[in-house]
Amino acid sequence: MEYIILQPWPWYVSGPLIAIVMFLLLYFGRTFGMSSNLRTLCAIGGAGKRVAFFKFDWKSQRWNLVVVLGAIVGGFIAHNFLSNPTDIALSQNTVEDLKILGFENIGQSLLPPELFxxxxxxxxxxxxxxxxxxxxxxxxxxxxxxxxxxxxxxxxxxxxxxxxxxxxxxxxxxxxxxxxxxxxxx
CATH class of the missing domain: 1.10.287 (Helix Hairpins)
Known part of the structure; x- marks a missing residue:
């Protein structure tokens, strides 16, 4: 299957979208954070039976799980449709420093295989x-x-x-x- 590569969204599109989402969350008295989503997942899995931190009304936080789903779907979309296949422009000093640390093919990937x-x-x-x-x-x-x-x-x-x-x-x-x-x- 071949994917069509699009450009990543510029800051002037994604930044205001994040601001709008935050305004809506604040307006409706909600907060955002991945750790609270993971806490909800642990509570759903029964961790509250062993650890008091996870013993809370997770059903009131079900809406938060949309963030987890959005992170998974968004990551898939970003990787497959919004990834920029061009090399990353790095200064020569950075390239030399990374070579000393043992990296190869510097600037060809955001996730170097030496780490990822x-x-x-x-x-x-x-x-x-x-x-x-x-x-x-x-x-x-x-x-x-x-x-x-x-x-x-x-x-x-x-x-x-x-x-x-x-x-x-x-x-x-x-x-x-x-x-x-x-x-x-x-």
Whole structure:
């Protein structure tokens, strides 16, 4: 089956659409965030029988599962119909830095196979990174009271100071990871 490749939506289309969705969610007293969707899925699966955090009225949060479905369908559409097949323009310094870290075919994919392949995931290093990273993401999400999308989209749009602090922490953590920790791991 051959797919027709379209261009990704520009920021001036997707940005206002996100703003409209956020306005509607705030208007109807709803919040957005993937961690709350995953909490609802865990509650549906019966996790509330063992962990008090998952013991809540998940039926009142069923609407939130549309976000999970939208992420799956949207990811499929974006990958198959909105992916731009052209090479990614990177500076020569970035290309040289990535070569030193062991990357090949730099700029030809948003998901380099050195990180995003089954071979990489099922190596000892890959499994350790997935397990430790998954634990840290789960811990951080619980500790921060929400995930990056919840704080950055819902929290900031409703002018919550804790969300601003969390988003600043996310960015600082990303900078520390990519500039200090990542070169040690790879």
């Amino acid at each position: 392949s089954w071979d990489a995931a099922f190596s000892i290093k890959g499994l350790l990174i997935l397990v430790i990273g998954g634990f840290l993401v789960g811990f951080g999400t619980r500790y921060a009271g929400g995930c990056t999308s919840g704080h950055a989209i819902t929290g900031l749009s409703s002018l919550q100071l804790p969300s601003l602090i969390a988003v600043i922490g996310f960015f600082l953590g990303g900078l520390v990871m990519i500039h200090l920790i990542y070169p040690i791991l790879f």
